[in-house]
Amino acid sequence: MRLRDLITDVWSWLDYKPAMADPRRAGRRNEWAKLTGSWVPDEDLRRLAAYRMLAAYDSNQAGQLAAVTGDDETGLERRELGDASKLVDTALGYLLGSEQTISVAGAEHADDEPSPEAAAALAVQDRLREWAEKELLPLRGQQAERTAILLGDAVYSLAWDPGKQRVLLRTWDPGLYFPEWPEDGEHDGAEFPARVHLAWELPEDERRGLKARLRRITYELAPIAPASRRGTTKDGSPVREYLTAEDGGPALIAGDTLTPETGTITRTYQWAPNRPSAWTCFLTDAEWDLDDLKHSDVLYDLPMHKARYRVRSDGEVLDRLDLMVDFIPLVHLTNSIPASGEHWGKPTVATVLQALDELSATDTDSSGASATTGTPIIGLAGARLPIDRTTGQPLPVKVRAGTVWQLNDNGRMDVLDTSAQLAELRARVDHVLDRIAANSRLTAAGLGTLDPTALPSGYALQLALGPLDSLVAAMRLARNHKYVVLLRMVQRLHQAGQAEGWPAGESLLARLVWGPHTPTDRAAVLDEVVKGVGAGVLSVETGVRMLMDAGYPIEDAQEEIERIQARAFDAAARLADATGDNTAVRMYLGLPEADLEMPDARKTLPDEQGRGDHEA
Structure with missing residues (x-):
């Protein structure tokens, strides 16, 4: 390899594999074309090669892949015992934590007499949680996050379903995801593309008489177009046709406005009532026969005159269908924080892939040595x-x-005694596992391979888990904003679909709150809260939040605070001494207001009244 051939990018960790180093190189393009087709752009081949290789490691097929690509002629004899899959599943468990909760900013202030803002936040929070339960967000999230940890990337899609009257959530293989970026290259890695494709091949179906096809779903942000409806071509194929108004101008969708001077059509979306927009998202879902595509027909520039458009269940032709939103309802997750100018994430096992090969080779040698030890020569x-x-x-x-x-x-x-060699190989396995635990930052304590008796105290365990804490923090940081965007899209799609109960106006800030990723010393947290609240350096609200984070069964923080205050008679007595306001004390204890019409306590007994009259 010459210096000119050395590639340094987000997938440089696979360069030690000769067949994977550069799929674009002459002699290897045809090799990968058999798997991906000629329609795949050359710049995406390296990414797709990395996905295929990582999937092989996860399914214990890395040896078979090495044998097929010629990297290892003895690859079929390789022993793979699921170490890569264990790393992925362990990282997934620590990332997700014990639970995930949707939280809307301001909903925690909804007490007995909440402000309109707090009441609206609480209502949106309840609706988002109800939507998440119906759409199985924890399950979908686990699917997507495991893919992101294994491959480095994952994709969510959102779509409004008129029949169910809610937003549908779906996860996609990142190998089907092809964003289209500007050719000038002047864009940041954190920006969103204006055109995105989801594309894959459909196999030939002889029973139904269908040839091998390419399906491409395209989301595109573009200026708002005139109103359209379903039409047909001369051969009866479905297509969309644009409508014309009576005056000969373009027909407009209800609510759109045409500026005659510029010919621009603007629309006011419910989530931006004071900001008219000239942009919308168009959806196109079409198929091509692979036989009709030439070698020069790349995914981004397919011949549209050969396309066959799909029809949605409600009869809408998916040919630049106006989705009535000004964003692309796709969310691309990355497992790590991308480098400057990059868009793709880095898998958890990327930096330890060679160590996994070393571990597999050692396991293979150990298997051979154990055979000669158990059945000696x-x-x-x-x-x-x-x-x-x-x-x-x-x-x-x-x-x-x-x-x-x-x-x-x-x-x-x-x-022939080979027991000594077998012992050395087993010791090498432990050594390689320690290197994998350290370099992946999952740590031996996190992987469960650390001897508990080797730690003298809980503080030592906390130090041992330090790299894992930083790894989980970085992984969650890379995802926090994406889940904010996803939940914002969910609100806006419900508004666009005019779902019942979803208010118009600006979308509220909603986050996905992760649970603790490591076991918490609940007794220590309780002692800390008692001392902090008792000394006045922590508020009751903060203390209750700490207990909830530690795993105590507290469902609602505000209700728990009210229960605590209803029994805090010592604190109420101090409040009475400090303010002299009985009304404030009763409000603190959650008691109703006192009856101000007090009965007259001065009563005269009948006998006393008679005695007084006699004496007089």
């Missing part, structure tokens, strides 16, 4: 071996329990 000298009566040749000798050999006076038996 024996050398016989001066032994009388049984003879095959037909051929007259000695029969093969096998070691079995109870086998007896007759030896001559000078005969002997030598046994």
Whole structure:
């Protein structure tokens, strides 16, 4: 390899594989074209090669892949015991934590008499949680996050379903995701593309008479177009046709406005009532026969005159269908924080892939050594071996329990002892596992391979888990904004679909709150809260939040605070002494207002009244 051929990018960790180093190089393009087709852009081949290789490691097929690509002729004999899959599943468990909760900013202030803002935040929070339960967000999230940890990337899609009256959530393989960026390259990695494709091949179906096809779903942000409806071509294929108004101008969708001077159509979206927009998102879903595509027909520039458009369940033709939103309802997750100018994430196992190969090779050698240790090789000298009566040749000798050999006076038996080599190989396995734990930052304590007796205290365990804490923090940081965007899209799609109960106006800030990723010393947290609240350096609200984060069964923080205050008679007495306001004390204890019409306590007994009259 020359210096000019050295590639340094987000997938440089696979360059040690000769067949994977540069799929664009001459002689290898055709090799990958058999798997991806000629429609795949050259700049995406390296990414797709990395995805395929990582999937092979996850399914214990790395040896088979190495044998097929010519990297290792003995790859079929490689022993793979699921170490890569364990790393991915372990990282997934720490990333997700014990639970995930949707939280809307301001909803925590919704008390007995909440402000309009707090009440609206609480209503949106309840609706988002209800939507998440119906759409199985924890399950979908686990699917997407495992893909992101394994491959470095994952994709969510959102779509409004008129029948169910809610937004549908779906996860996609990142190998089907092809964003289209400006050719000038002047864009930041954190920006969103204006055109995105989801594309894959459909196999030939002889029973239905269908050829091998390419399906491409395209989302595109573009200026708002005139109103359109379903139409047909001369051969009866569905297509969209644009409508014309009575005055000969373009027909407009209800609510759109045409500026005659510029010819621009603007629209006011419910989430931006004071900001008219000239942009919308168009959806196109079409198929092409692979036989109709030439080698020069790349995914981004397919011949539209050969396309066959799909029809949605409600009869809408998916040919630049106006989705009535000003954003692309796709969210691309990255497992790590991309480098400057990059858009793709880095898998958790990327930096330790060679160590996994070393571990697999050591396991293979250990398997061979254990075979010779359990069934040793024996050398016989001066032994009388049984003879095959037909051929007259000695029969093969096998070691079995109870086998007896007759030896001559000078005969002997030598046994090859490979137990020492087996012990060395097992020690090497432990060494490689320690390197994998350290370099992946999952740590031996996180992987469960650390001896608990080796830690003198809980503080030592906390230090041992330090790299894992920083890894989880970085992974969550890379995802926090994406889930904010996803939940904002969910609100806006419900507004665009005019779903019942979703208010118009600006979208509220909603976040996905992760649970603790490591076990918490609940007793220590409780003691800290008691001392902090008792000393007045922590508020009751903060203390209750700390207890919830520690895993105490507190469902609603505000209700728990009210229960605590209803029994805090000492604090109420101090409040009365400090303010002298009985009304404030009763409000603090959650009691109703006192009746101000007090009865007259001055009463005269009948006998006393009579005695007084007699004396008078």
